[in-house]
Amino acid sequence: MWKICEEKKALFQKCLIVTKNFDATEKNKDLKKESIDFVLMHPPYVDIIKYSEWKIKKDLSNIHDLDKFCDEIEKVAKESFRILKPWKYCAVLMWDTRREKMYQSLAFKVMERFMKVWFALKEDIIKVQHNCKATWFWVKKSKDFNFLLIMHEHLFIFKKLK
Numbered sequence: 433m434w435k436i437c438e439e440k441k442a443l444f445q446k447c448l449i450v451t452k453n454f455d456a457t458e459k460n461k462d463l464k465k466e467s468i469d470f471v472l473m474h475p476p477y478v479d480i481i482k483y484s485e486w487k488i489k490k491d492l493s494n495i496h497d498l499d500k501f502c503d504e505i506e507k508v509a510k511e512s513f514r515i516l517k518p519w520k521y522c523a524v525l526m527w528d529t530r531r532e533k534m535y536q537s538l539a540f541k542v543m544e545r546f547m548k549v550w551f552a553l554k555e556d557i558i559k560v561q562h563n564c565k566a567t568w569f570w571v572k573k574s575k576d577f578n579f580l581l582i583m584h585e586h587l588f589i590f591k592k593l594k
């Protein structure tokens with residue numbers, strides 16, 4: 433989730449991008465308070481795709497319960513707020529889901545947690561998302577059980593106003 437990559441000089445004049453493997457819900461001792469220019473994250477969407485199949489204890493894709501998932505995301509939001517410089521941005525890509533055939537606004541729940549830790553919402557960009565590997569499976573289900581496919585994701589752009 434925390435991916436700041438190798439120097440991409442064509443895109444950014446001075447951008448230190450580091451790839452690290454660590455639990456984003458915990459405080460990162462290597463990163464000082466207000467030292468980072470931009471945070472970009474693409475967390476799991478609860479347990480829709482299980483990334484480590486329980487091999488990594490703190491893998492957020494182990495969590496099925498939406499509120500428990502959001503409690504963990506709030507920790508990530510808090511840590512992002514701590515490391516980000518004032519007036520800089522944090523981008524979060526998030527999808528919605530269904531439970532018992534009912535629509536669950538997971539993205540808005542996550543958005544609320546970022547705002548709870550003092551981020552301001554600058555933009556909500558809708559990313560059209562369909563024709564995925566598993567779409568054929570959901571097309572059939574949506575016809576059988578009479579629901580619409582979820583065909584978009586939210587790219588939230590939060591700003592640290594301070």
Ligand SMILES: C[S@@+](CC[C@H](N)C(=O)[O-])C[C@H]1O[C@@H](n2cnc3c(N)ncnc32)[C@H](O)[C@@H]1O
Nearest residue numbers: 433454455456457474475476483490491492493
């Ligand atoms: C939706 S995928 C994002 C994939 C990313 N866009 C990429 O191209 O690598 C979610 C990622 O979050 C990682 N992840 C899950 N729990 C995490 C945690 N507690 N800390 C850091 N990363 C986590 C998963 O391993 C997975 O790679």
